[in-house]
Amino acid sequence: MKLGDLADILPHGGPISDAMVSGLSSDSRRVSAGDIFFALPGTRADGAAFADEAVRRGAAAVVARPGAVGDLGVPVIAVDDPRRALALAAARFYGAQPATMVAVTGTSGKTSVASFTRQVWEQAGFAAASIGTTGVVAPGREDYGELTTPDPVSLHRLLKELAEAGVTHAAMEASSHGLDQRRLDGVRLAAGAFTNLGRDHMDYHPTVEQYHQAKMRLFSELLPQGAPAVVFADDPWSEATERAAGEAGLTVLTVGRKGAFLTLKRVEHERHRQRAEVEHEGTIHEIDLPLAGDFQVANALVAAGLAVATGIGADKALAALEHLKGASGRLELVGTAPSGAQCYVDYAHKPDALRNVLEAVRPFTTGRVILVFGCGGDRDAGKRPIMGGLARKLADVVIVTDDNPRSEDPAAIRRAILEAVPEAKEIGDRREAIRAAVAMLRAGDTLIVAGKGHEIGQEIAGQKYPFSDHQEVRQALREMGA
Numbered sequence: 001m002k003l004g005d006l007a008d009i010l011p012h013g014g015p016i017s018d019a020m021v022s023g024l025s026s027d028s029r030r031v032s033a034g035d036i037f038f039a040l041p042g043t044r045a046d047g048a049a050f051a052d053e054a055v056r057r058g059a060a061a062v063v064a065r066p067g068a069v070g071d072l073g074v075p076v077i078a079v080d081d082p083r084r085a086l087a088l089a090a091a092r093f094y095g096a097q098p099a100t101m102v103a104v105t106g107t108s109g110k111t112s113v114a115s116f117t118r119q120v121w122e123q124a125g126f127a128a129a130s131i132g133t134t135g136v137v138a139p140g141r142e143d144y145g146e147l148t149t150p151d152p153v154s155l156h157r158l159l160k161e162l163a164e165a166g167v168t169h170a171a172m173e174a175s176s177h178g179l180d181q182r183r184l185d186g187v188r189l190a191a192g193a194f195t196n197l198g199r200d201h202m203d204y205h206p207t208v209e210q211y212h213q214a215k216m217r218l219f220s221e222l223l224p225q226g227a228p229a230v231v232f233a234d235d236p237w238s239e240a241t242e243r244a245a246g247e248a249g250l251t252v253l254t255v256g257r258k259g260a261f262l263t264l265k266r267v268e269h270e271r272h273r274q275r276a277e278v279e280h281e282g283t284i285h286e287i288d289l290p291l292a293g294d295f296q297v298a299n300a301l302v303a304a305g306l307a308v309a310t311g312i313g314a315d316k317a318l319a320a321l322e323h324l325k326g327a328s329g330r331l332e333l334v335g336t337a338p339s340g341a342q343c344y345v346d347y348a349h350k351p352d353a354l355r356n357v358l359e360a361v362r363p364f365t366t367g368r369v370i371l372v373f374g375c376g377g378d379r380d381a382g383k384r385p386i387m388g389g390l391a392r393k394l395a396d397v398v399i400v401t402d403d404n405p406r407s408e409d410p411a412a413i414r415r416a417i418l419e420a421v422p423e424a425k426e427i428g429d430r431r432e433a434i435r436a437a438v439a440m441l442r443a444g445d446t447l448i449v450a451g452k453g454h455e456i457g458q459e460i461a462g463q464k465y466p467f468s469d470h471q472e473v474r475q476a477l478r479e480m481g482a
């Protein structure tokens with residue numbers, strides 16, 4: 001591709017239009033000869049400070065905010081929003097995307113909804129993919145992921161690969177970071193969805209209103225006029241979301257008890273399944289959802305809404321819910337103790353998710369709810385005492401342990417949680433914490449190991465050590481003779 005092919009995104013004049021572009025990069029350390037370097041203003045550094053390094057490595061041009069860089073000896077293209085320019089340029093550079101793409105935002109449930117939507121499409125016979133926290137799943141492909149919403153260059157490289165492999169449908173997660181940082185501004189979306197809004201990332205978004213607004217970029221800026229917006233109707237933030245989607249000129253499709261598109265008429269919760277009655281255009285559908293956790297009904301309805309909004313018949317979409325598999329580490333039963341006590345791994349690492357999970361297992365626990373959890377370092381510190389308080393209120397036995405302390409002092413993170421739940425046991429080593437919890441299981445108890453879900457590492461002081469809650473629970477159960 002020539003630079004001139006990007007002229008509407010990267011305005012420039014003169015002979016440089018003929019320069020060949022071999023790639024795009026926003027990290028000076030990874031620039032190759034012929035790349036365009038995008039100097040992004042970041043949370044820790046300003047990419048402009050690395051523009052000269054990028055040029056030394058062979059960058060053919062530099063894109064930056066007006067006045068951000070001086071003379072570099074290569075063309076400098078000034079744009080007001082380099083992050084958006086990067087996303088749009090990446091979309092143009094890589095070109096192909098699956099024909100039908102949807103994105104889901106919300107504090108909790110994104111991974112589950114993306115996975116469920118892929119599964120509904122698969123059952124309808126399409127080659128479908130999901131992209132998000134747990135990685136990429138597509139026919140013949142299952143990659144572990146790092147970010148919930150990948151950076152634009154990785155994202156568009158991936159979308160091209162998927163499209164070339166024949167994938168026609170893809171569901172992706174839109175994290176608030178991803179939306180705010182314009183990571184998906186180049187994706188051609190057919191529909192969007194919202195699950196719920198709770199406390200999260202208050203280290204990044206100054207207020208909850210701004211956090212909501214970042215999520216609403218999906219509706220106000222990314223979806224084309226008239227596109228369907230599937231909104232879960234039973235959340236405190238549903239109304240504000242429906243309003244935002246309506247004002248953006250989208251077709252608002254609400255799902256849930258208060259939903260008009262898919263109306264939840266009745267639901268019976270059982271331990272490992274939920275039986276629901278859902279009305280769509282006057283017809284009642286009985287659904288036997290094979291998943292634990294009443295919040296999964298909400299996720300399943302949002303996924304069905306997305307599938308119907310993108311052309312699957314309601315009969316088919318709702319029937320497909322009966323065969324859903326939960327995303328890895330989302331209230332996943334990983335084993336049973338000799339006493340019959342059940343052990344779950346769950347990804348709750350924020351207050352609302354923790355509340356939901358603890359409330360979901362309570363009705364089926366005749367003994368005690370035993371909870372092992374911690375909070376991540378270099379992330380929203382305000383959630384630590386809130387999660388401690390919820391643990392105290394909703395679990396019977398609490399073990400506070402480590403969960404990716406990153407650059408922080410692990411003991412200080414634990415202390416912040418323990419302030420709200422002083423009677424909890426403190427066992428920093430997560431393996432020991434899980435062993436101790438499994439060892440105390442009696443008949444009727446339920447164990448929840450929360451916070452890491454599908455993760456396969458524990459990050460301590462900049463080092464990632466292999467670690468899996470699944471493996472640790474299974475190992476501890478084996479040691480008990482289960």
Ligand SMILES: CC(=O)N[C@H]1[C@@H](OP(=O)(O)OP(=O)(O)OC[C@H]2O[C@@H](n3ccc(=O)[nH]c3=O)[C@H](O)[C@@H]2O)O[C@H](CO)[C@@H](O)[C@@H]1O[C@H](C)C(=O)N[C@@H](C)C(=O)N[C@H](CCC(=O)O)C(=O)O
Pocket residue numbers: 026027028029039040041042043044045046047048050146147148149150151152175176177178181
């Ligand atoms: C806090 C945050 O979101 N950071 C993201 C952000 O980086 P940043 O803008 O803070 O980067 P920075 O360190 O300030 O540097 C600014 C710029 O200078 C560049 N640079 C820096 C150093 C250098 O030597 N040369 C150089 O060119 C950097 O590449 C960057 O472009 O933009 C980068 C490029 O897109 C992301 O990789 C990076 O994600 C980091 C890895 C991260 O951990 N993000 C997490 C918090 C995140 O995004 N999580 C969300 C969702 C979580 C959830 O919902 O639970 C996700 O979507 O995964």
Ligand SMILES: Nc1ncnc2c1ncn2[C@@H]1O[C@H](COP(=O)(O)OP(=O)(O)OP(=O)(O)O)[C@@H](O)[C@H]1O
Pocket residue numbers: 106107108109110111112113133148173175195196295296298299327329330331346347348349352353354356357453
């Ligand atoms: N609809 C929901 N309402 C409340 N809590 C939920 C809901 N769906 C999932 N959860 C809880 O949140 C956890 C994470 O679920 P999931 O991975 O689907 O959400 P996510 O939005 O992708 O989260 P993340 O932003 O961390 O990737 C689950 O393990 C469960 O504890």
Ligand SMILES: N[C@H](CCC[C@H](N)C(=O)O)C(=O)O
Pocket residue numbers: 148349375376377379403404451452455
């Ligand atoms: N995508 C989330 C994951 C958090 C998972 C939890 N295990 C932690 O490390 O805090 C984040 O980066 O904030």
Ligand SMILES: [Mg+2]
Pocket residue numbers: 110111132133134148173
């Ligand atoms: Mg996710």
